[in-house]
Amino acid sequence: MIPRYTRQEMAQIWAPETRFKIWFEIEAHAADQMAKLGIVPPEAAAKIWAKGKDAEFDVARIDAIEAEVKHDVIAFLTHLSEIVGPEARFVHQGMTSSDVLDTCFNIQLVRAADILLADLDELLGVLKRRAMEHQNTVCIGRSHGIHAEPITFGLKLAFAYAEFERAKKRLIAAREDVATCAISGAVGTFANIDPSVEGYVAQKMGLAVEPISTQVIPRDRHAMYFATLGVIASSVERLATEIRHLQRTEVLEVEEYFSPGQKGSSAMPHKRNPVLTENLSGLARLVRSAVTPAMENVVLWHERDISHSSVERGIGPDATAHLDFAIKRLAGVMEKLLVYPENMMRNLNKLGGLVHSQRVMLALTQKGMSREESYSAVQRCAMPVWRGEGQFIDLLKADAEVAAQLSPQEIEALFDLGYHTKHVQTIFNRVFGKAA
Secondary structure, three states, X not given: OXXXXXXXXXXXXXXXXXXXXXXXXXXXXXXXXXXXXXXXXXXXXXXXXXXXXOOOOOHHHXXXXXXXXXXXXXXXXXXXXXXXXXXXXXXXXXXXXXXXXXXXXXXXXXXXXXXXXXXXXXXXXXXXXXXXXXXXXXXXXXXXXXXXXXXXXXXXHHHHHHHHHHHHHHHHHHHHHHOEXXXXXXXXXXXXXXXXXXXXXXXXOOOEEOOOOOOOOOOHHHHHHHHHHHHHHHHXXXXXXXXXXXXXXXXXXXXXXXXXXXXXXXXXXXXXXXXXXXXXXXXXXXXXXOHHHHHHOOOOOOOOXXXXXXXXXXXXXXXHHHHHHHHHHHHHHHHHOEXXXXXXXXXXXXXXXXXXXXXXXXXXXXXXXXXXXXXXXHHHHHHHHHOOOOOHHHHHHHOHHHHXXXXXXXXXXXXXXXXXXXXXXXXXXXXXXXXX
């Protein structure tokens, strides 16, 4: 995790102290159930909890042991025995390292998902407020980066809201999918541990029982989780890229908030750059970089190998931390986004009325002209406007073929902006509900 792009709440989930605390809880809960089964003396299970519950696990000591034994779980168990004493021999009975590692990893992913879901809720709230604010703020819609037809800025934000609503649903599903526990022993057969231990630990740790595991929890679950993070990151970048385009000097329909004392360039004092949304594009790339390795982790040899382990030590903390930071940053950008309706209207009018071309073409077809004839007539009047040779409405009125079908008054009526925004409320009702 890069401290610059990591919030403390997410960092805490992946801290060694947290990981060792979770490992202890898994082991202690397992010992409790084994005590009920008569495998572990009840007093030993009680001693394990009493000694370890509030213990401060010494990360440096565990690292030092691992440097010698070359095994992280054994290093932890050795340190735990130093804390618990002789009763520690009853810890990890019939379990394998992956029982602890995989169950812990899933707990961390679930906790990370909970933070990300809260982030999405915050972002959705901001997008809804700004969408309502600009529901009827008319601007030009663009396809291929070129002026198309009028829309409203509120529709752009409503589109983003709907996109992140879908993101939230996907993340809820991914969270549920990865929230499983496996305490099934060396190759998942429960040969040396009773299945009830797995059920007990799962219930205590807020997880579901993995229906069938090998020595590891199936990695298709994790692949879907990280794929979901990647899709959400792409949604973050899509909106960030929209803001970046709209902030270009030649457009300047919106702008990131530029705080007092902020500097845009070390060389040019006048600069106000979209640095936050550019940063979001970069963070999205980092999150998506975890997706392919997570997919490749699905393919393990037989009942397990550890080719997935090093990958997950990286992508688990990094992808969740970067996405957490990105969603929070995007919410802040949208909350403070400066919107310039007058520039939107200026840009909309820049092409001399060409944005109404489809409506004119359709009106001609209603008068009896074929679609091909209507298209040709309208295009004939439109092309000179691109060259700065007049206004579209004037050229339409002066065109003999068009004038034969439409009166000047009818042509003027076709240039009404309200025609393009008449169903905005219907779309808002679909996105936000009829109370919108």
